[in-house]
Amino acid sequence: MTQLILEQALNGLQFGLMLFLLAAGLTLVFGIMDCINLAHGSLYMVGAYFVAAAAQASESFWIGLAVGVMGAAVLGLLLEVSLFRRLYRRDHLSQVLATFALILIANEAVRTIWGPAAIMLNPPDALAGPVAFPLFGEEFFYPAYRLVIIAVGLAVAALLYLLVAKSRVGMWVRAGAANREMTEALGVNVRGLFTAVFVFGAALCALAGGLLGPLLAVQVGMGESVLILAFVVIIIGGIGSIRGALVGSLVVGTVDTLGRALLPTLLRATLPADAAATLGPALASILIYLLMAGILFFKPQGLFPARA
Amino acid sequence: MAFYRPARWLRPLALGLFIALTALPFVLEAFDQSFYIGFATRLLIFALAASSLNLVLGFGGMVSLGHAAFFGIGAYVAAICQQAGINEALLAFPAAMAVAGLFALAVGAVSLRTRGVYFIMITLAFAQMVYYLFISARAWGGDDGLPLAGRMTLAGFSLAGDTALFFASLAALTATMLLFGRLAQARFGRTLQAIRENETRMEALGYPVFRYRLAAFALGGAVAGLAGALLANLTGLASPNLLQWMQSGTLLVMVIIGGVGSLWGGVVGAAVLLGLEEALAGLTAHWHIVLGLSLLGVVLFAPRGVAALFGRRDG
Numbered sequence: 002m003t004q005l006i007l008e009q010a011l012n013g014l015q016f017g018l019m020l021f022l023l024a025a026g027l028t029l030v031f032g033i034m035d036c037i038n039l040a041h042g043s044l045y046m047v048g049a050y051f052v053a054a055a056a057q058a059s060e061s062f063w064i065g066l067a068v069g070v071m072g073a074a075v076l077g078l079l080l081e082v083s084l085f086r087r088l089y090r091r092d093h094l095s096q097v098l099a100t101f102a103l104i105l106i107a108n109e110a111v112r113t114i115w116g117p118a119a120i121m122l123n124p125p126d127a128l129a130g131p132v133a134f135p136l137f138g139e140e141f142f143y144p145a146y147r148l149v150i151i152a153v154g155l156a157v158a159a160l161l162y163l164l165v166a167k168s169r170v171g172m173w174v175r176a177g178a179a180n181r182e183m184t185e186a187l188g189v190n191v192r193g194l195f196t197a198v199f200v201f202g203a204a205l206c207a208l209a210g211g212l213l214g215p216l217l218a219v220q221v222g223m224g225e226s227v228l229i230l231a232f233v234v235i236i237i238g239g240i241g242s243i244r245g246a247l248v249g250s251l252v253v254g255t256v257d258t259l260g261r262a263l264l265p266t267l268l269r270a271t272l273p274a275d276a277a278a279t280l281g282p283a284l285a286s287i288l289i290y291l292l293m294a295g296i297l298f299f300k301p302q303g304l305f306p307a308r309a
Numbered sequence: 310m311a312f313y314r315p316a317r318w319l320r321p322l323a324l325g326l327f328i329a330l331t332a333l334p335f336v337l338e339a340f341d342q343s344f345y346i347g348f349a350t351r352l353l354i355f356a357l358a359a360s361s362l363n364l365v366l367g368f369g370g371m372v373s374l375g376h377a378a379f380f381g382i383g384a385y386v387a388a389i390c391q392q393a394g395i396n397e398a399l400l401a402f403p404a405a406m407a408v409a410g411l412f413a414l415a416v417g418a419v420s421l422r423t424r425g426v427y428f429i430m431i432t433l434a435f436a437q438m439v440y441y442l443f444i445s446a447r448a449w450g451g452d453d454g455l456p457l458a459g460r461m462t463l464a465g466f467s468l469a470g471d472t473a474l475f476f477a478s479l480a481a482l483t484a485t486m487l488l489f490g491r492l493a494q495a496r497f498g499r500t501l502q503a504i505r506e507n508e509t510r511m512e513a514l515g516y517p518v519f520r521y522r523l524a525a526f527a528l529g530g531a532v533a534g535l536a537g538a539l540l541a542n543l544t545g546l547a548s549p550n551l552l553q554w555m556q557s558g559t560l561l562v563m564v565i566i567g568g569v570g571s572l573w574g575g576v577v578g579a580a581v582l583l584g585l586e587e588a589l590a591g592l593t594a595h596w597h598i599v600l601g602l603s604l605l606g607v608v609l610f611a612p613r614g615v616a617a618l619f620g621r622r623d624g
Contacts, residue, residue: 031426037426037429039558084605087609088608091608093372093425093426093429094372094561094565094569095565095608097372097374097558097561097562097565098561098562098565098566098604098607098608099604099605099608099609101558101561101562101604102600102601102602102603102604102605102608103601103605104601105597105598105600105601105604106597106598106601106602108597109595109597109598109601110598113595113598225554225555229433229437229554232430232433233430233434236426236427236430236431240426278447279445279446279447279448282445283441283442283444283445283446286441286444286445287437287438287441287442290434290435290437290438290441291438293430293431293434294419294431294434294435297423297427297430297431298419298422301422301423301424301427302427303427
């Protein structure tokens, strides 16, 4: 039982950190530019495809990851300059419509180029096996690749924290999230800042997509479900707040993973078998939405509101 | 935006459209194109669903990204009614409306405490909960959805023929548009639109803002439930896909294309989107790309929607 809980907790941490990579870009685009980007999930999908294609071509996962992330950054730059720049000042409905259109285009483009079937992305050979730890005198096995994801996620989270909390650019970003007009009036090149943030967000999407690629299937439509989770995260954390995105990601990742692993077992212990069989998976999948509705009910601005 | 006021030529146009639509099945049958009766029915049903969202979004100013929940619940209630032995649409459809409306009342009561983006997201969250509930419920088909054994009867007459279902859908849409048209210009609709324009002022004037919004939200949910029940009859399946957030997005897109806050926005949007889909799917396998580019074109070049041409606005 301890093993199961520890394993699921680590899985939750890993999932949460990957969600953070997605949510960080989303919350900044949302918070600073006041732009709803439904196509953020499509960037994640396209990024994963870029990584998979580059990894197949170069036969090295890490080269593929680097090339894919750069490719997604370039795509992000093109999108920002050609489309998103026109959307920032428009109302939310226009943004929803435009980015919804982008989802349709991205899904169909990916289906046309790579076909409708999921494509394989293998982890590096060196990381394929599990690692053993001593735990209470027993051996505890955990996949090496997942440990690497956790390490990369933690490193990126730390980097992002330093960048946003300590650097001058980060100060502008936070100022932009708190009050855009005032920041512009103080002479910050907000337009350039927007572009940089958007491109950075796209790169983070591809990083998450590429890292998760070997664990989940790289397929059309993979962005839609994860997009909703990223939105849940930034709503829980408070729109525009990196700290909120981190806390929200870890909460959502852990609650979702542990809920799915443990709730059915717990319910079986307390309820009749057939009721538990129906209720368990249902309750586990809606747990994070219940959490979000509850948090919004008591803290309508999220846990760490960026705007005072 | 300002208050909705129909253009003078709109009434004869709507009447003409209605007459043309009543003749449509017979014309299609005469030309041996009865396949299109099904498509026309689908269009009417989505026009109904989009119009119900337009009441919430266009007139109430509430950007709901969870409208598919009420749509899907309507479909499931119809299927569950049939499973329970109730095959009469006069019982099943009101039941679908009641369940969807009551659920919308509950969702609205919680969601309307939030504003702006948070409202969008909390309605989305509720819709996701419904989606996962139905996916996990094995008694109702889980992932596969709940199939109907056959179409229902309406007041004893079978809806099995495509023409019969077409007229049932046309009747539902006509009644709804007449009701919404009256509402939009009645005290209720005026108050609702005034709240959309300036909530604080309406609050200060002593209007129960929350209750007006909630009423519109619940009414929109109930009508979406009716659309769902009709769609379940058309396709013979209450599918969890109806509850997916992309479906909410599609309805939202229909309303935006058609024109937010024009009475006919939902109808025009559904016709444009489904018509484009049908036309493009015949031309190219990659019609999604063309559709996406067209939507981008609408955003960039026709920001107020197609139906902004219908219906003058003051100010």
